[in-house]
Amino acid sequence: MRTILAITKKELVSYLTTPWAWVVFTGMTGLTAIFFVQTLGRFLQVHEMVRSSQYGWSALPPEYQLYRNLTDGVVVNLWSTVLVVTLFIAPFLSMRLFAEERRNKTFELLMTAPVKPFEIVAGKYLGAVITMSLTLGLTIVFPIILSIFGRSESGSALEWSTVLLGYVGLLLWGATNMAIGMFISSLTESQLVAAFVSFSVALAWMVFGGFAHGAEEPLRSVLLYLTFDGQLQNLIKGVLDLRPFVFFGSVIALCLLLTHRSIEAQRWT
Numbered sequence: 001m002r003t004i005l006a007i008t009k010k011e012l013v014s015y016l017t018t019p020w021a022w023v024v025f026t027g028m029t030g031l032t033a034i035f036f037v038q039t040l041g042r043f044l045q046v047h048e049m050v051r052s053s054q055y056g057w058s059a060l061p062p063e064y065q066l067y068r069n070l071t072d073g074v075v076v077n078l079w080s081t082v083l084v085v086t087l088f089i090a091p092f093l094s095m096r097l098f099a100e101e102r103r104n105k106t107f108e109l110l111m112t113a114p115v116k117p118f119e120i121v122a123g124k125y126l127g128a129v130i131t132m133s134l135t136l137g138l139t140i141v142f143p144i145i146l147s148i149f150g151r152s153e154s155g156s157a158l159e160w161s162t163v164l165l166g167y168v169g170l171l172l173w174g175a176t177n178m179a180i181g182m183f184i185s186s187l188t189e190s191q192l193v194a195a196f197v198s199f200s201v202a203l204a205w206m207v208f209g210g211f212a213h214g215a216e217e218p219l220r221s222v223l224l225y226l227t228f229d230g231q232l233q234n235l236i237k238g239v240l241d242l243r244p245f246v247f248f249g250s251v252i253a254l255c256l257l258l259t260h261r262s263i264e265a266q267r268w269t
């Protein structure tokens with residue numbers, strides 16, 4: 001365990017002392033801020049429509065009903081957007097995990113050190129997940145802003161159970177993307193190739209749901225179960241569901257196993 005933590009510390013130092021990580025942090029915060037302002041503007045626009053209508057909410061189409069409160073109208077929509085942003089951010093955080101070791105010619109030294117392959121994989125992945133958690137943690141500032149400035153006499157403006165469950169879904173999706181990216185990074189010495197392939201895999205997984213809707217039953221249900229959106233939808237909306245933890249946990253375990261096998265095979269070549 002001490003070796004794993006030492007590798008984790010090394011990865012965190014490597015991440016946080018390079019400009020690239022701070023560029024990613026800035027990009028995540030900036031993009032989320034843009035979508036937050038747009039979503040909040042839409043929320044205010046819908047409420048203005050309600051105030052100007054003599055029939056109230058009953059006069060609006062069903063898709064506008066989720067704007068009744070800040071949690072569903074702003075935060076849930078914001079988390080759905082952050083899921084997509086994570087798709088672009090994760091490959092740039094995971095691409096360096098093993099590819100950089102090869103580029104800097106330190107991979108051979110790492111393989112000859114008295115460290116087991118599973119300790120290398122576990123340490124690097126733990127460092128990557130902590131970095132991803134820090135990146136996603138920056139987005140929690142926006143619900144906090146809503147909670148402070150949207151507070152009413154009746155209490156908090158947000159349902160924090162819904163907010164936090166959605167955030168857990170983001171962390172789960174981010175950890176899965178980092179596991180996929182780490183496996184791909186273990187197969188190449190080019191960081192750009194690792195980032196591109198990782199992004200392509202996650203993007204294909206995302207658009208996979210569009211094809212699922214056009215399939216016939218029972219294939220349609222099976223395909224929807226395998227989509228990331230179908231798995232995370234309940235968590236993002238604040239509904240506690242254990243299926244995503246089993247599903248994404250299995251994907252993460254598979255990627256870690258494949259990474260371990262990849263590193264172990266290269267150790268003896």
